Structure formats: structure tokens, C-alpha cells
Amino acid sequence: MAKTTPNHTQTVSGWAAHDSSGKITPYTFKRRENGVTDVTIKILYCGICHTDVHHAKDDWGITMYPVVPGHEITGVITKVGSDVEGFKEGDKVGVGCLAASCLDCEYCKTDQENYCEKLQFVYNGIFWDGSITYGGYSQMLVVDYRYVGSAQNLSNSNFITTLNLILNVTFFFCYLIIFYHVIVLSQRMNIIFLTQDKKSN
Ligand SMILES: [Zn+2]
Numbered sequence: 762m763a764k765t766t767p768n769h770t771q772t773v774s775g776w777a778a779h780d781s782s783g784k785i786t787p788y789t790f791k792r793r794e795n796g797v798t799d800v801t802i803k804i805l806y807c808g809i810c811h812t813d814v815h816h817a818k819d820d821w822g823i824t825m826y827p828v829v830p831g832h833e834i835t836g837v838i839t840k841v842g843s844d845v846e847g848f849k850e851g852d853k854v855g856v857g858c859l860a861a862s863c864l865d866c867e868y869c870k871t872d873q874e875n876y877c878e879k880l881q882f883v884y885n886g887i888f889w890d891g892s893i894t895y896g897g898y899s900q901m902l903v904v905d906y907r908y909v910g911s912a913q914n915l916s917n918s919n920f921i922t923t924l925n926l927i928l929n930v931t932f933f934f935c936y937l938i939i940f941y942h943v944i945v946l947s948q949r950m951n952i953i954f955l956t957q958d959k960k961s962n
Pocket residue numbers: 862863864865866867868869874877878879
């Protein structure tokens with residue numbers, strides 16, 4: 762169950778799965794206020810990826826219901842925190858599957874946040890304030906600007922093309938995550954097998 766924090770005051774309409782049937786229904790929830798390093802994004806489009814389906818149906822046994830999927834997010838910035846660099850209101854942007862990382866380790870300092878041990882995802886993750894993250898099947902998103910990609914300086918016709926590019930890039934990350942899950946699961950299974958071997962000896 763999502764931990765309610767005092768600054769989660771913004772009411773947002775979205776779509777959530779509530780159990781392993783995977784059925785997505787309208788869902789109203791809260792998002793945090795826009796912090797100093799956050800931008801608020803009015804979501805215009807969000808891709809539907811098979812990872813979203815896996816999470817909705819709890820195929821990997823890690824879903825925290827209710828889950829608001831969606832990690833291929835595009836939209837327009839409506840609010841900018843005081844410490845945000847490189848973005849302004851009205852900018853067209855995209856957000857992938859990452860919502861938070863330590864920003865201090867060797868990976869975070871070399872633009873490889875996806876390897877950070879403290880990495881958290883844009884939905885079904887746990888943000889620093891203890892709240893469960895909710896994804897892009899919703900009206901708006903509050904996100905740290907360091908996990909936002911710019912789609913600015915594009916005409917509206919090119920915006921759609923760029924959205925496709927962003928979606929393709931996030932698809933790529935998504936496959937990396939699936940690959941990661943497969944590796945981790947196989948390693949865990951090896952550990953179990955090794956433990957069983959030890960016990961049987
Ligand atoms: Zn890190």
C-alpha cells in the first residue's frame with residue numbers, strides 16, 4: 762500500500778490494475794507537489810509496452826497494487842522547480858522508465874543511472890519519500906528533471922516522429938530491464954540450486 766506523505770496533495774486521474782486479473786480501470790490518486798528539482802508534465806501520450814502488461818498481471822511477482830503502469834511518457838511541462846536546469850514551461854518532453862537513482866555513484870556520474878544500485882522506476886517503484894510511484898497512464902506526472910528527455914525545438918509534425926523515437930529508446934531500456942530480470946531470476950535460482958546441493962551433500 763502506498764505510503765501517504767504530507768506533500769502528496771495533487772489529485773490525479775489515471776488508470777490502474779488492482780489485482781492479477783490485469784484489468785485496468787479508472788483510478789484517482791495523489792502525486793507530490795512539484796519540488797525544487799522537479800518538473801510537472803501534462804501527459805499527452807503514453808506507450809503501452811508488454812512490461813506494463815506483465816506488471817498489471819503481476820507476472821513477475823513484484824507488483825504493488827494498485828499499479829498505474831506506463832513508462833513511455835510524452836507531454837508538455839507545466840511547472841518547473843527553482844533548481845531545474847535546461848527546461849521551462851511549455852517544453853515538449855519525454856520520460857522513460859527511470860524515476861530516481863542516487864546521483865552520486867560511479868554510474869550516476871557517468872550517465873549510466875540504469876546501473877545504479879538505488880535505481881527506482883517510474884511506476885511500481887519506491888520514491889525517496891517512501892511513496893509508491895505511479896506511471897504514465899494518467900493526466901500528469903511530477904518527476905525529477907534529471908530523468909526527463911527534451912523533445913524541444915521540433916515542429917509539431919516532427920514531435921510525433923520524435924515521440925516514436927523516444928518510445929523506441931524506452932522500448933530498448935525496457936528490454937534491458939527484462940533482460941536484467943531474467944539474469945537476476947536465473948542467478949537466484951542458481952543460488953537456490955546451490956543451497957539445495959549443499960543440503961543434500
Ligand atoms: Zn547511483
